[in-house]
Amino acid sequence: MDNLRDLYPSRLERRIDAFKRLDPVIYRKPDADEGPLSPEQMAFYRDNGYLYFECFLSEAEVAQLFSELTALSEDSSLRHAEDAVLEPDSGELRSLFAMHRHSEIFDKVTRNPRILDMVYQILDSDVYIHQSRINYKPGFKGKGFNWHSDFETWHTEDGMPRMRCLSCSITLTENTEFNGPLMLIPGSHRYFVPCTGATPDDNYKTSLQAQQFGVPEEDDLRWLVAEGGIVAPKGPPGSMLLFECNTLHASNANMSPFPRSNVFFVYNSVENALQAPYATRNPRPEFLGSRRIETLTPGS
Ligand code: 6CS
Ligand code: FE
Numbered sequence: 001m002d003n004l005r006d007l008y009p010s011r012l013e014r015r016i017d018a019f020k021r022l023d024p025v026i027y028r029k030p031d032a033d034e035g036p037l038s039p040e041q042m043a044f045y046r047d048n049g050y051l052y053f054e055c056f057l058s059e060a061e062v063a064q065l066f067s068e069l070t071a072l073s074e075d076s077s078l079r080h081a082e083d084a085v086l087e088p089d090s091g092e093l094r095s096l097f098a099m100h101r102h103s104e105i106f107d108k109v110t111r112n113p114r115i116l117d118m119v120y121q122i123l124d125s126d127v128y129i130h131q132s133r134i135n136y137k138p139g140f141k142g143k144g145f146n147w148h149s150d151f152e153t154w155h156t157e158d159g160m161p162r163m164r165c166l167s168c169s170i171t172l173t174e175n176t177e178f179n180g181p182l183m184l185i186p187g188s189h190r191y192f193v194p195c196t197g198a199t200p201d202d203n204y205k206t207s208l209q210a211q212q213f214g215v216p217e218e219d220d221l222r223w224l225v226a227e228g229g230i231v232a233p234k235g236p237p238g239s240m241l242l243f244e245c246n247t248l249h250a251s252n253a254n255m256s257p258f259p260r261s262n263v264f265f266v267y268n269s270v271e272n273a274l275q276a277p278y279a280t281r282n283p284r285p286e287f288l289g290s291r292r293i294e295t296l297t298p299g300s
Helices: 039-048 059-074 104-109 113-123 150-156 218-228
Strands: 050-053 084-086 093-097 127-135 145-148 165-171 182-184 240-244 249-251 262-269
Touching: 039 050, 039 113, 059 093, 059 104, 059 127, 104 262, 113 127, 113 165, 113 240, 113 262, 145 150, 150 165
Parallel strands: none
Antiparallel strands: 050 240, 084 093, 093 127, 127 262, 145 249, 165 240, 165 262, 182 249
16 A cells, blocks of 8 residues: 555554544634534634534434434344344444435434535535434443444545544433443544454454454554543434544443434535555445535535
8 A cells, every 4th residue: 555645544563653634623614604513613623623502403313313213123124134234243223324324314314404504614524424323222232332433444444534524423322321321532633543453354344343444553542542531422312413534433232122223414525535445455345434525505
């Protein structure tokens, strides 16, 4: 691989130290006109790498999305689709990717002007959906997700050049301390943490069930947590988390009877379209990293 163009080398044979990210967090010029996020919220996102909005959607909106989520999970044909990922032990549905392509209702949420206006304010460009997914995390059966930076995977395995991308996660069930809420390390987005270990071909066929490559070492996690701590935003269904593509996050297994079902949409700047993967031979499939730049129009 031509490492001259790889600003964020990872999946290496030998460890290299973490280094400060080379990209801004906020792309909007400071004196740019206003958007829905206040200067305090913009500063919090810049410094911490996430923003959390409790009860962002109305109960009616949540009810509509939850029934759609249930319908998709009960569609037996989808269980055998390549974009459905099952839990390794129980065979329960773990994730359904590209759900905005399976559902017009979810597709419409990706163009919600209230969300897009925040995304524009941060990324300062048109955007398209890089990836969407439902993580079902069923009661008792939903396994966890190891610590990782999404960008590290999207860079090494999908060819995403720079950190000009963010995820929007909307909870469709109560997220409590008992059912494996998403945990984040505030401030971790400001460092790129190279990982060791050459990525096997077709890694995604196992990584989506249990990620082994692109997981930072415990020594790195230790100082990042010492610096920023760990947060696990909890709240009612319809709460929304925006998190920067490089913010380290993880979640524990769901040991409760209650599902922790969240939907995720990943907004990538149209200026940051996928190139060739930086650390693997072949690009991952379209449902994981879209190469169709379909610029979103708010409210359409
Ligand atoms: O590989 C990916 O793209 C997926 N894996 C994780 C653990 N988070 C981001 C994304 O869903
Ligand atoms: Fe992730």
